[in-house]
Amino acid sequence: xxxxxxxxxIAISALVFSSCGxxxxxxxxxxxxxxxxxxxxxxxxxxxxxxxxxxxxGGQFTMQGNSKELTVVYIxxxxxxxxxxxxxxxxxxxxxxGSIADNYNIEADGSDVNNEWNSFIRNNAEAFAKxxxxxxxxxxxxxxxxxxxxxxxxxxxxxxxxxxDLATLAAGIDEKAKPEQLISLYExxxxxxTEKETKVTPCALRDDRDSLTIVSLKKPYNIxxxxxxxxxxxxxxxxxxxxxxxxxxxxxITVSDIYLNCDTAGWRTTLKNDSTNWKHYRAxxxxxxxxxxxxxxxxxxxxxxxxxxxxxxxxxQSAEEAISVIKNPKR
Numbered sequence: 001x002x003x004x005x006x007x008x009x010i011a012i013s014a015l016v017f018s019s020c021g022x023x024x025x026x027x028x029x030x031x032x033x034x035x036x037x038x039x040x041x042x043x044x045x046x047x048x049x050x051x052x053x054x055x056x057x058g059g060q061f062t063m064q065g066n067s068k069e070l071t072v073v074y075i076x077x078x079x080x081x082x083x084x085x086x087x088x089x090x091x092x093x094x095x096x097x098g099s100i101a102d103n104y105n106i107e108a109d110g111s112d113v114n115n116e117w118n119s120f121i122r123n124n125a126e127a128f129a130k131x132x133x134x135x136x137x138x139x140x141x142x143x144x145x146x147x148x149x150x151x152x153x154x155x156x157x158x159x160x161x162x163x164x165d166l167a168t169l170a171a172g173i174d175e176k177a178k179p180e181q182l183i184s185l186y187e188x189x190x191x192x193x194t195e196k197e198t199k200v201t202p203c204a205l206r207d208d209r210d211s212l213t214i215v216s217l218k219k220p221y222n223i224x225x226x227x228x229x230x231x232x233x234x235x236x237x238x239x240x241x242x243x244x245x246x247x248x249x250x251x252x253i254t255v256s257d258i259y260l261n262c263d264t265a266g267w268r269t270t271l272k273n274d275s276t277n278w279k280h281y282r283a284x285x286x287x288x289x290x291x292x293x294x295x296x297x298x299x300x301x302x303x304x305x306x307x308x309x310x311x312x313x314x315x316x317q318s319a320e321e322a323i324s325v326i327k328n329p330k331r
Contacts, residue, residue: 022091027073028062029096031106035059037078042288043071051288066090070113070182072159079261080228080286082299084121085159087114087151104128117152121160128160130234132318133298137163149174154182162298162316199310200224203291205258205281208271215281217308219254221326224295226302228260228286230270234301238319239274245323246278253326254278260286260300 027041034056041052045067054063065073067089075083077100084106086094094114098106104125108118120143121128127135140161144153153173157166200217207213215224223242227235246253255278259267262284271280283289287297295304303322305314314325 024064024066025088025090026062026064026093027075027086027088027096028060028093030060031056031083031096032059032099033101034061034077034099039063039078039083040076040080040286041065041073042076043067043073045069045071049288070179072155072182074159074288076286079263080284082287084108084118086110087117087155113151113155116150117155120152120156132320133162133316134318137161141165141169144169145172148172149177151177151179154178158182162302164316200295200304200306200312201310205283205291207282208268208280213279213281215256215258215279217254217306217310219252220308221249221253221313222306222308223253223255223322224304224306225255225257226260226283226287226292226297226300226304227257228300230266230273232300238301238303239276241319241323243274243276245326249326256281258283258292260289260297 036058037056038053039056039061041050041054041063043050043065045065050065052063052065054061065088070087070089072085072087074085075096077083081100081103083100083103084096084098086096086108088094088110092111094108094110096106096108102125105122106118107122108114120139124136124139127133127139130136140156141163143156147153154177157170157173161169163169200222202214202216204212204214223246225238225242227238229235242255246255255276257276257278257280259280259282261267264282267282283292287293287299297304298317301317303314303316303319304312305322305325306312313329314322316322
């Protein structure tokens, strides 16, 4: 009898825990250089953006969320550096392992779709780590064309692609690879990546005097430059290129750089060393800050060129291409 009751208890407990597990999803793991800090997890569920700050203790963390349908969870460091992303739904667990310093090589172990997506990123880690995403975009385009019926194609276009022919690539994906629960993400990406459909509207941000200021678009060409690390070598190269070009065409161009970090002291030191005379702003919540969220900024060293009406003429991570668009405008 005791044995029977014990087995019954185990069975009931298993059902209870199984039921609880189906009402949430879990992302856990260890980042070797995370130490003790808060990591940020952002995802969309039932039309609502959910943002959670989860503590990492000794590099280890566990986050639980709730989404009945597949959703993409974006993960950031405490300084709002993009680390990785995962596609997940209730009842699933994903385990991450790697380091913040080498974020495109973070390993994910979970569902088949997530594993394949993560493997693609890691196999192209060197290309993704570059400020110029041309090589990464090319790899994504090749994958999408070869895998029109694969959900990973939609995920790569929605979350990782920064090229200008997204609409064309999207049209080639089978409907079965565009699940309804991800269509909103997909459509937002299409809208934010198509120059003719998306306009940059004035947004309110704190400037270097801590005043709430409107980022306006007054000149024929307006460069919005997004960054988060003042010690980034590629950022320094971008600044010099933009500074030189803006000086050369100062009557036509206005530049606004937007900081995606919360380290105010480091920000002010960097601005002093830059010796730039353009406008400087802060978006402390990073790319998901409400003031710039709709712009779908793809992380650091991201550039948007807009005209005086807000029409996007360029969006991407190449200073050379941004400058070329201004030098050779399409008539």
